[in-house]
Amino acid sequence: MKGKNLLIMCIIGAAATVGYRWLPSHYNPFTPLSLDDPPGIITQFKLRRLSPEDCASLLSQANQQKLIRTQAVADTTGECPLSNVVRVRDFGPVTLSGSFLASCPLALSSALFVSQQARPLTRSMMGSELARIDHVGSFACRNIYHRQNARRSEHATAEALDISGFRLADGQRITVLRGWQSAKTQPWLKALLAASCDYYGNGLGPEYNAAHANHFHLGMRGYGLCR
Numbered sequence: 001m002k003g004k005n006l007l008i009m010c011i012i013g014a015a016a017t018v019g020y021r022w023l024p025s026h027y028n029p030f031t032p033l034s035l036d037d038p039p040g041i042i043t044q045f046k047l048r049r050l051s052p053e054d055c056a057s058l059l060s061q062a063n064q065q066k067l068i069r070t071q072a073v074a075d076t077t078g079e080c081p082l083s084n085v086v087r088v089r090d091f092g093p094v095t096l097s098g099s100f101l102a103s104c105p106l107a108l109s110s111a112l113f114v115s116q117q118a119r120p121l122t123r124s125m126m127g128s129e130l131a132r133i134d135h136v137g138s139f140a141c142r143n144i145y146h147r148q149n150a151r152r153s154e155h156a157t158a159e160a161l162d163i164s165g166f167r168l169a170d171g172q173r174i175t176v177l178r179g180w181q182s183a184k185t186q187p188w189l190k191a192l193l194a195a196s197c198d199y200y201g202n203g204l205g206p207e208y209n210a211a212h213a214n215h216f217h218l219g220m221r222g223y224g225l226c227r
Contacts, residue, residue, distance in 0.1 A: 039199070043112075043199075048201070084103065092114075095133075103158050130166060135162055136164050136215060154221055164215045177206075203225070204216070208227050
């Protein structure tokens with residue numbers, strides 16, 4: 001009986017080894033991240049474990065593929081020092097209400113989110129192309145909710161972006177504040193926020209609390225908390 005059990009275990013082990021070897025790279029959490037990897041928990045895992053060097057390399061590739069356009073920024077010192085940040089100018093065909101500072105993980109995650117989810121969801125649910133993202137900033141040297149004794153906000157390290165609205169190619173302008181109350185646009189906005197879970201550590205919107213009634217907060221802390 002022991003010999004039979006050992007044989008079964010060997011067969012299972014061999015099958016697992018073969019299966020792992022032939023597993024597609026985007027299903028294998030231990031292969032390097034590719035910009036073509038589909039959204040999901042494996043891609044999110046890979047995004048979170050990127051070294052600074054790997055993140056910079058992928059961000060350079062994203063620039064070459066015109067998924068994003070970034071500009072190098074010098075490190076800063078002071079109360080909220082910044083290092084290895086870039087200035088995001090646009091997401092290819094999707095423009096911005098203004099450029100913003102971003103850590104490499106925030107910039108790369110945002111490029112993938114816009115290209116893989118925001119643009120396709122807008123096309124399929126709203127019948128038009130996503131043309132512009134309106135935001136209210138990324139970097140702010142402050143504590144959470146501006147409370148004196150709270151921990152530092154993600155904004156203090158340029159690791160969060162607050163999106164206030166969107167503009168479509170057909171001329172529609174949808175704000176998070178009003179769009180969340182509209183039967184026409186709420187399903188699309190909810191789909192965007194839910195999709196952000198695959199790229200960011202947290203995605204907070206109007207149903208999280210009153211402070212987020214007018215924007216989506218997309219930040220790098222946590223692991224897929226979206227509400």
